[in-house]
């Protein structure tokens with residue numbers, strides 16, 4: 001479904017009509033970044049009479065799409081209310097997405113609004129949202145092959161499966177509502193749901209007083225690690241403002257940027273925003289340990305450990321500011337400790353409720369499960385456990401490195417240039433992190449192998 005047309009030339013009038021204040025900025029095309037805000041004059045943030053300089057943008061709360069606005073909209077719009085009640089959305093994200101989907105329908109030239117639903121501010125504004133959002137959930141099959149063996153491969157597959165499940169559930173639950181049945185069988189497609197999700201991921205803000213929200217106009221600010229501006233939400237009016245940091249200035253023609261997040265891994269940037277900032281020093285990756293756990297099927301405590309750990313077993317690898325390889329995998333430490341070391345599990349019954357406890361040499365350490373790596377470090381089995389963990393990790397990292405090195409490539413003719421560049425950048429960053437971590441892990445294992453407790457342990461092991 002196509003959204004209605006809305007050009008940037010019409011934006012100033014839209015802003016006037018909806019109470020958005022713009023000071024000294026205009027929207028322009030910024031090379032390689034789509035639209036962005038550009039200073040129209042020299043701007044500075046000098047404080048006058050202790051009052052901060054005028055914000056660059058002020059966006060009133062009543063056009064910020066948060067759960068509160070969505071719930072209010074449902075009280076004013078019978079068709080939207082039917083959708084919200086039939087589907088029983090559970091998350092902030094789903095509420096905001098359903099509102100965006102409704103605005104897409106209302107704005108679209110592909111749909112005749114016979115129910116004569118009045119337009120909202122976003123009915124027009126949604127037309128300014130880019131059709132091509134560069135996040136991987138919008139990539140073609142051939143482009144997705146470029147992510148083979150990177151840390152994003154399984155994350156993107158899981159996200160696509162979730163989006164398909166969500167859309168199928170919306171269709172199934174609204175089957176008895178003629179308005180939505182017609183829309184969801186003839187007009188709105190899974191692709192539209194994927195699009196609104198891509199918009200939300202790449203353009204939403206986590207506001208302190210409104211939660212996850214789409215903020216018109218602020219969503220036109222591009223990212224830079226050397227950002228020239230920042231945003232805040234006013235605790236009283238809940239308006240969102242874009243400001244220059246105290247004592248800073250921007251010359252006419254310069255881009256006004258914000259920082260989407262410091263030290264975010266390249267994979268997270270690509271997944272959420274569809275680009276990797278090459279000027280960011282962040283070098284890290286997160287891998288799921290699920291596959292390794294499948295291979296560790298002979299641990300009699302595995303199920304109990306996973307239940308008490310109660311989080312996804314992950315491995316984070318990173319290169320710190322000093323260039324040192326670091327890794328963290330709290331579950332792996334738990335996995336590498338057994339009954340003979342002093343670990344035990346016990347089922348307790350209290351007021352008819354059963355719960356499981358984890359014991360270390362007789363002491364209840366259930367609450368330590370998520371930071372088991374820190375806990376075990378203070379115990380006299382530290383070196384032996386660390387040796388086991390490092391040995392397992394070496395296998396995981398080596399396997400991942402082999403995979404990423406011969407990961408399948410798509411024919412360059414089938415993929416967009418920007419997507420190819422971003423995927424190659426991700427592969428190169430992740431290969432580098434894996435290589436450096438592998439080297440560091442080998443060094444750590446060799447050092448641990450000389451420890452007398454480790455020597456005794458390895459001599460004893462079959």
Ligand SMILES: C[S@@+](CC[C@H](N)C(=O)[O-])C[C@H]1O[C@@H](n2cnc3c(N)ncnc32)[C@H](O)[C@@H]1O
Nearest residue numbers: 032033034035202203219220221222223273275
């Ligand atoms: C919040 S929007 C910013 C406005 C957007 N450029 C537009 O045309 O509407 C975020 C999107 O802008 C693009 N973007 C922002 N900063 C970028 C940067 N530093 N490099 C490349 N693309 C960037 C990405 O496509 C990202 O998903």
